[in-house]
Amino acid sequence: MHHEVGQSAAVTVPRVVVNPTLTEELRAHLVDMWARVTNEGGAVGFVPPVTADDIRPTADRSFERVRQGADALICLVAPNHEKNRESVRTDDRLGSTESAQYERVGVPGTDSDNLSSRGISGPLADERVVAWLLLAQSESLLRRHWRTVYRVQVDPEWQGVGLGTSLMAAAATYAKEVLGLEALTLMTRSGTGAERFYKRCGYREVGRIPGAIRVGPNDNRDEVHFWLDL
Template sequence: MPLTFTLDPAITPALRDGLLDLWTDVTDAGGAVGFVPPVTREDVRPELLRHFAAMSEGRARLLVGQDEEGRVAATAFLTFNTHRLMTHWLWLYTVMVHPRHQGKGYGRDLLAAAEDAARGLGFEAIRLTCRGGLGLERFYASCGYKEVGRVPGAIRVGPGEDRDDIFMLLPLA
């Protein structure tokens, strides 16, 4: 059954808790979403609050995918570029699909919903970064994104474990 996507849902305690659970579960399953496992909800909470602050300031929008039971199953934050010469594109951050839903095509659905949202908001491109060493760049490339830059060893996930920071771009025009 497909996910139901909502741009800018009301931030309720249930949604907040669902986002915390999603982020924690994705990280603990090995997902590259800003942390190294294991994490707790309390580890993730400050970062989620930073995203909420950006939303309240009008600098970001939240896209949420919910499963047939109404649980948060996928998410991405569409973050506006504040540099006055780069306002024609936005960043896609914290792209996540819950591990119980992986392999169902929901990642592609989430990226398509993000693309639709960005187009609807009048943007010409989406940029994102991903952590090397996990094959994420191949997934994003299969969804139309092109690698436009790479910083070798920019992400340190542990002692002696450095990963590339890969920049991807999806032109919308």
């Protein structure tokens, strides 16, 4: 079972889907996006140049955690005929997800999750994921009142029109209303602009480990820890 957030239909805007079935096709698409995002300078666990083959083993570990129900996969999906961000009105951001109601609530990551159950003929037959992130549950039983946001990425073709902001808002809504969480945390490397993005999404910096991330020779970045009370 997946979960959806309805959107107002004045313009075509991507909508939220949580825990779609991770078919081979969808896995390949997410890995491909991850590689393109990285090669365009995105900070998602790798440094360019990368290929899908470089990313797949890491991605498969994340996808397995989603399948087991430990992590939640939050996606924005757009109709296939919408090719890129030109089809999204920049003044009509998806901030409405904050107040939107989830139409259905179920157990994330179960095998019963599938897109065809809501009338789409085959996985992503008419739609594709244009942005996604994961909400990871801690292994520790003492740390189950919050989750870690990771792999945040918007397809390069769709960046800069508000989808990243909308995705973060959808994740917070899902975390609070469906998962019953009290907070979200995330880590990012310094010097990418991501810090500013997360602050704009309401997160506050709560820690910084100097030079913990080595992205290249003589190029160590701080690991910056952010926190959002829900």
